[in-house]
Amino acid sequence: MLKKILIIEDDxxxxxxxxxFLEINGFEAYIVEDGIEGLKQATSGEYNLILLDLMLPGMDGYEICKKIRGVVDVPIIMVTAKIEDVDKIRGLGLGADDYVSKPFSPTELVARVKANLAQYERLTSGQAAKNEKIQVGNIKVNPKTHRVYIEGKEIEFKNKEYELLLFLVTNPDIVFSKEMLYERIWGIDAYGDIKTVAVHINRLREKIEKDPSNPIHIETVWGAGYRFKV
Incomplete structure (x- = not known):
């Protein structure tokens, strides 16, 4: 069965x-030009991935992304002409999985779509890790249920946040560069913006560290990358 992609874009x-380009590469693709109708379609549960513009009539992409995340769990790639870091951080913080800036190469976009679908399927199929619960200090991760507990309290993690945390806790004390983490978690080489990794690392720290400015778990190894300390 062909994967169905929803394009919410007013241009x-x-x-x-x-x-x-998506259809040439074997996907079914559907276009919605209005934000409100886009949200309705996105939350229908009929689509495997959503390409979401930010500047839309009726409702902007930020609000749509936030509302989608409260209903369905599918990869969301934001596509927009707004390229400032603050816009990326805001979008990723609301649950977007990836970010493509206009103008973009159609082949890059298709590659991002394929990579995000592959990573999502790998994660949800249960192949990302063993089913046993993982506990490091006050952090407990249950790969079978995709739940994370900090000091016994369940904390919500977005798709890529969860996958990045799971990868780090299952590979402790190993230094990974931003490039390595991007390729491993986002599943694509060269195309990506590795600033995305730093954004997600910061968000993990905000959720699992008692003092995010002085992390004891996710350590920055200057000039090399990041390491999860146990």
Missing amino acids: KAIAEIERD
Whole structure:
């Protein structure tokens, strides 16, 4: 069965380019040009991935992303002309899995779609880790249920936040560069913006560290990358 991609984009020319390249690569692609209708379609549960523009009539992409995350769990890739770091951080913080800035290469976009779908399927299939619960200090991760507990309290993690945490706790005391983490978690080489890794590392620290500015678990190894200390 073909994977179904929802394109929420009010620029018809861009939306049609996205649709055409996705269909050439074996996907079903559907276009919605309005934010409110886009949200309705996105939360229907019919789509495997959502390409979401930020500047939309009716409702902006940030609000749509936030509302989608409260209903369905599918990869969301934000596609927008706004390229400032603050916009990326805001979008990723609301639950977007990846970010593509306009103008973009259609082949890059398709590669991002394939990579995010593959990573999502790998995670949800239960192949990301063993089913045994993992506990490091006050952090407990249950790969079978995708739940994380800090000092006994369940904390919500977005898709990529959870996958990054799971990878780090199952590979303790190993230094990983931003490039290595991007390739491992986002599943794509060269195309990605590795600033995404730093954003997600900061968000993990905010959720698992008592003092995020002085982390004891996720350590920065200057000039090399990050290491999860046990």
